[in-house]
Amino acid sequence: MQKAVTNIFPVAPFDFELTAGYHTYFQGRYGSDSLTDGVYRRLLDLDGNLVLASVRSVGSVEAPELAVELQSQRLNSQDIEKATEQVAWLLGTSQDLTPFYETAQQDTPLSAIVNQYHGLHLPHTASVYEAVVLAILGQQIATNVARIIRTLIIESHGPNQVFDGEDFYAFPRPETLGGLSIEELRGMKLSQRKAEYVQGISLASKNFSPDSSPDGFESLHRMSDEDVVASMVALRGLGIWTAQWVLIRALGRPDALPLGDLALRRVVSRVYFEGAEINDAQLGEFAQRWSPWRAYATVYLFTAMRSGMA
DNA sequence: ACCCAGGCATTGG
């Protein structure tokens, strides 16, 4: 077992607890993805090399610095660089929140929320595939039900390794889930339809190659928001809602807006319309005020909603 | 027991 320690200097302001906490709330505490006693831990799957990252804050919100401890069987300088890059991406450390905060100042309810959650960056998934599968699992059902199902799949099929007597899991690989039968996926508490979606998406992710690259879904990083949505919606099981969440969670696109999201409609209705119901068309028109930072506004509103503030 | 929950595909007008 080898160990290494590296540092990340996020763009200020950066609140480590808030950002890692947001990550583990929506994700739930699954497998190795956890935040306990100020340490965020996650097992990274770097092309088959399993690396455990343990991250803590050694700076402040206005002068942020993260200490990243890495453990693996193999840790050459290239592995260390890739692992550090991955952790920075997971926590969205390179985002500059300042222009969003300026936009939010013209919006009274939102300015109160950004004040409250000053330094919250938007965390990302480790891969596009992970975001797609998580979104499918989360379609329509309650978040805590989705968490149960997600944990079951990860702990049943994710690459795992023991570190210091504790078992850690990475997200299952597409070839693993794609190799499961519909019956096996149904055993993971998926509906017949979602089992078909997950199997199909897992098989499709390998062959997905709009630009003839071998990167699969990762090639979406090089496409425009519109092209990503078009590619995603063409796949069975993926609609607009899922495509928008993939833009936000996997690709870090600041202006994506998850129209169709029940919780978003609800929180906007409560915060801006005194609880009066609104439809997606009204939400889409209203959200123009946050452009080009609609994804940030969405995440901050969700954070306020979860904490009971909105 | 029933209804709902951070949707989607299919079907019927």
Add this chain to the structure above:
DNA sequence: CCAATGCATGGG
């Protein structure tokens, strides 16, 4: 092209 409906699970 828009509206209605089945899907599956766990919590209220």
